[in-house]
Amino acid sequence: MGRHVVKHSGAKPYMCGDGGYRTDKKSHLSRHTRTHTGERPYKCDQCDYSAAHKSNLEQHVAKHSGEKPYICGVCGHRANQKSDLTKHMRTHTGERPYKCDQCDYSAAQKSTLEEHQAKHTGEKPYMCGECGYRTAKRSTLYRHIRTHTGERRYKCGQCDYSAARKQYLIDHQTRHSGERPYMCGECGYRAAQRSTLSQHMKTHTGEKPYKCNQCDYSAAKKYKLSEHLTIHTGEKPFICEECGYRAARKPVLSRHMRTHTGEKPYKCDQCDYSASHKHHLIDHQTRHSGERPYICGECGYRAAKKSTLFQHMRTHTGETYKCGQCDYSAAHRSSFNRHLRKHTVKKT
Incomplete structure (x- = not known):
């Protein structure tokens, strides 16, 4: 009951002594503290993988079984967790259920909203114990720490490729599967990578950020x-x-x-x-x-x-x-290049 009342009051009584991070739950503070200590208490019983969070271990264990029971009805994409399928479906529906309470921004994923909200507060609660680097995102801190350790924890199951970032491995694996799960709602273009789809969308919007x-x-x-x-x-x-x-x-x-x-x-x-x-x-x-x-x-x-x-x-x-040697101009580079050769021939 006490924990529930805290949600109404907005109080965040648990504070990190290293970075000033605050939370309303003691368990959240315990998880946060691991970003400073590097502690990974959750161990895989099939390999030497360990994780700071139980949910990360559960995702990892699914890689050993290879089971992907959740299937997208639109494109056939398979996922080993229902939550992953739910997130994937938003690439088709365009749904953005996570709303910012300070502006009109919305996001398809909760973590993306949390990253956005840090822009309003300026808070950077995650700090590297090696060099003092600070960031607003826990995932960014994990990636940063690998620049010190050289760790490439994400392994491809079909070749000897390994990556420091999960997204790099996901992008790599599409080369084996040929899968293109990201689809443009305007023209049906499909891409293997989310970033490629984002780039493609700019051909419709003309956006040049x-x-x-x-x-x-x-x-x-x-x-x-x-x-x-x-x-x-x-x-x-x-x-x-x-x-x-x-x-x-x-x-x-x-x-x-x-x-x-x-x-x-x-x-x-x-x-x-x-x-x-x-x-x-x-x-x-x-x-x-x-x-x-x-x-x-x-x-x-x-x-x-x-x-x-x-x-x-x-x-x-x-x-x-436009030709710099005469008043010729062309709409196509190939025509322009052919014209330039005429000047070269004359000189020789």
């Missing part, structure tokens, strides 16, 4: 902004030892190196095609599926490749490639 603080450039993807920023700094710290080529980003150098090695790591699972760049494989796979996920917001035109959609958009915007 990543803003440059030095000019008016904005991007739909964070890495595109990072690439753009190098234009301002001019920094290219990554160097090819074969030819001296310099790159602003490490993945760009990695792609460049394949021009020397001939490596084509991206394999098609439906034919013997392979590619040196991931986006080339994605473009190729649309030939098998017939899928055209990129949609023009102006006229509904659909394209299999993002670059094709960008070219199409110029028919609406009138944007062109």
